Amino acid sequence: MVPHLITALTGPINELEARILDSMPAIERWFRLEWMEHTPPFYCSVDLRNAGFKLAPVDTELFPSSFNHLTPEMLPLAVQAAMAAIEKICPEAKNLLLVPDNDTGSSFYRANLQCLVQVFTQAGLNVRLGSLDPAVTAPTTLPLPDGESLTLEPLLRTPRRLGLKDFDPCTILLNCDLANGTPAVLENLHEQYLLPPLHAGWGVRRKSRHFESYEEVAKKFAKLLGMDPWLINPMFGRCGEVSFGDASGLDCVQANVDAMLTKVRRKYKEYGINEKPFVIVKADNGSGGAGLMTVRDAKDLADADGLARMRERLGTVRGGEAVTEVIIQEGVPTYERVNDAVAEPVVYMIDRYVVGGFYRVHAERGIDENLSAPGARYVPLAFSESHQLPKPGAKPGALAPNRFYMYGVIGRLAMLAASYELEATDPDAEVYD
Template sequence: MVPHLITALTGPINELEQRVLESMPAIERWFRLEWMEHTPPFYSSVDLRNAGFKLAPVDTNLFPGGFNNLTPEMLPLAVQAAMAAIEKICPEAKNLLLVPEGHTRNSFYLSNVATLTRIFTQAGLNVRLGTLDESIKEPTALALPDGGQLTIEPLVRKRGRLGLKDFDPCTILLNNDLSAGVPRVLEHLHEQYLLPPLHAGWALRRKSNHFRAYEEVAKKFAKLLGMDPWLINPMFAPVQGLDFSTGQGLDALQTQVDTILNKTRRKYKEYGIQEKPFVVVKPDAGTYGMGIMTVRDAKDLDELSRRTRNKMSVCKDGQLVSEVIVQEGVVTHERVHDAVAEPVVYMMDRYVVGGFYRIHAERGEDENLNAPGASFVPLAFAQSSQLPRPGEKPGASAPNRFYMYGVIARLAMLAASYELEVTDPEAEVYA
C-alpha cells in the first residue's frame, strides 16, 4: 500500500525519484564504496518527511524501538542483516545480552523487545535480557500483549565483563538510549562488544553533530546526482545556554529561528513553492517526541505560554533542556486514510530491513507525529515482487517510492556513521 501525496504529480520529488531510479547502479556503487571506509551503526531508524517538493530525514534513532511494527514478511530480512552484522563484529558469538529500556509497563515497547529477541535468536544467538533497573533483584516475568512473556534479569558485573547469573555474553546490545546518563555498570567493558557504543547514547550524542554530518553526506550525494542538496537536506542551527523557565537565551533562539526562516523563504521563492515556511525547535539530545514546538514567526517566541515553556524545558527521563536545534520544517503531504503520515525506515548493519508509516489523525502536516495517539501502517519493503521498476511514471509505483525512501534513510545512516567516528572519545583526533 502506498499513501497518496496531496501534491501535483509533477514536481521536484518526482524528478528526484526519476533521477534516483535512473542512477541506481551509480548510487549502489557509491554506497558500497562508502561502507568500505565507514562502519554502519549496528541498527537505526530514520523518520522521513515527504513534502512533494522536498524529501528529508528529520530524525535518526540509534536505539530504535518499534521493531514490533514490522510485518512478519520483513523479519527474514532483519534476521539476515543481524547475521551479517554479528558476523562482522564477533563471528564466534554465541551469547547476546540485550539491555532494554525501563518501560516495563509499556506493552508496545515490550513487544519490540520480544521481536528483537526473536530476530537475534533466529540469527543463531542465545539471547537473554538484563535490566539497568536496580530495583529488580531476581529474574522477573513480564506479560506480552500476545499472551507470551519475557524474563528480565539483574545485571552482574565482574571486573571487565557484564553478564547475568550463569550467562557470559560476548556481545551486549543496548536498546536503551541512555537519556538519563551512562550507568557505571556499562563503563570500561573492554573485553566485550558493546553495541551501539556509549557515545551513541543521548547522554553524549547531539543532533547538531548528526545533521552536520548529514549535510556533508547530502552534498556528496547531490554532486553524484547533479542536484541541489537542499531537496534532501533540512537546514538547521544549534542554540545553547537556554533556560525556558526564566527566558534566558530566548533572544539567541529568536535570531536563529529568523535566520532559518529567511533561508527557507529564499529557497521557496527559488522553487516557486507557495507554502508558508516554519521551523521545528527540539532538544539537541533526546527522543520520544518530547520538548518539540513548531514556530512560524520568530516574534511568537516573545509570547510563549507558561505551558509551552514547561513543555520545552524538559525531555525524556526529566532531563532539563538547555541546548536545542532549530530545524527547517518539512511538511508531510502524505496521507493514509486521510490522516497525516510520515515514513519511518528501519535498518540493521547497512541494510534496509523494513519500515512503517507513522500516522496521526489529530496532528497537522507541519506538526510532530511522534506523539500519543499515533498509529502505524507497515511499508511494503519486503515483498519480493516489489523491487524498483525503472521506467515507470514517477509517483505511480509503491516500490519506486520505497526505494527512494530507503536511499534517503541510508544517507542518514551513513551520516550517523560519520558522526560516531568524529565523536568517538577513544578515536584519534580528526583533522
C-alpha cells in the same frame, strides 16, 4: 499500499525519484565505497518527511524501539542483516545480552523486545534480557500481548565483564537510549562488544552534530546525482546555552528562528513553492519525541505566551532532563496520507541494510506537527517484497517499489551520516595532527 499525496507540488520530488531510479547502479556503488571506509551503526531508524517538493530525514534514532511494527514478512530480511552484523563484529558469538529501557511497562515496547529476541535467536544466538533497573533483583516475567512472556534478569557485573547469572555474552546490545547518562555498570567493558557505543546515547549525543554530518553526506550524494542538496536536506541552526527557567539565551532562539524562516522563504521562492514556511525547535539532546515545538513566526516567541509554550514543550525531555541546548530545524511538511490521516514514513535498518519500516499515522495532527505523540498508529510499509526491486522508467510516484526504494536511499544516507557522527564523537578515536 502507497498513501497518496494531496499536494500538486510534486514536480521536484518526481524529478528526484526519476533521477534516483536512473542512477541506481551509481548509487549502490557509491554506498558500497562509503561502507568500505565507514562502519554503519548496528541498527537505527529514520523518520522521513515527504513534502511533495522535498524528501528529507528529520530524526535518526540509534536505539530503535518499534521493531514490533514490522510485519512478519519483513523478519527474514532483519535476520539476514543481523547475521551479517554479528559476523562482522564477533563471528564466534554464542550469547547476546539485550539490555532494554528501564520502562518496560508498555505492551508495545515489550512486543518490540520480543521481536528483537526473535530476530537474534533466528540469527543463531542465545538471547537473554538484563535490566539496568536496580529494583530488578530477581528474574521477572514480562507478559506479552500474544500470551507469551519474556524474562528480565538482574545484571551481574564482574571487574571486566557484564552478564547474567550463568550467562557470559560476547556482545551486549543496548535498546535504551541512555538519555539520563551512562550507568556505571556499562563503563570500562573492554572485553565485550557494546552496541551501540556509549557515546551514541542521548546523554552525550546531539541532534545538531548528526545533521551537520548529514549535511556533509547530502552534499556528496547531491554532487553524484547533479542536484540541489536542499531537496534531501533540512537546514538547521543551533543555540547552545538556553534556560527556559529564567529566559536566558532565548534571544539566540528567536534570531535563529527568524534567520531560518528567511532561508526557507528564499528556497520556496526559488522553486515556486506557495507555502508558508515553519521551523521546528527541538531539544538538541531530545529523545522519544519530547522537547519539540513548531514555530511559524519568530514574533510568536517574543511575548509571555510564547515563553510559556516554550517552557511547556521544551523545558525537559524524556527522563526529566532539563533542556539547555536546542536545534532550530527547517520544518518539512508531510503530505503523505493514509485514510485521510497525516502520515510519515519511518525506515528501519540493521547494519547497512534496510529491513523494513512503517508509516506513523496521526489523525489529529497537522502536516507541520510532530506525529510521535499519543494517538499515533502504525501502518507497515511493504519493504519486505519491494524495496530492492524498483522499476526504472515507470511514472514517478506511481509504483510502491519506486517510492519505497527512494525512502530506503534517504534512510541509508541518514544512517551513513550517523556513522560519520559516531566516528567524529568517539572518545577513544585516535587523533592525528
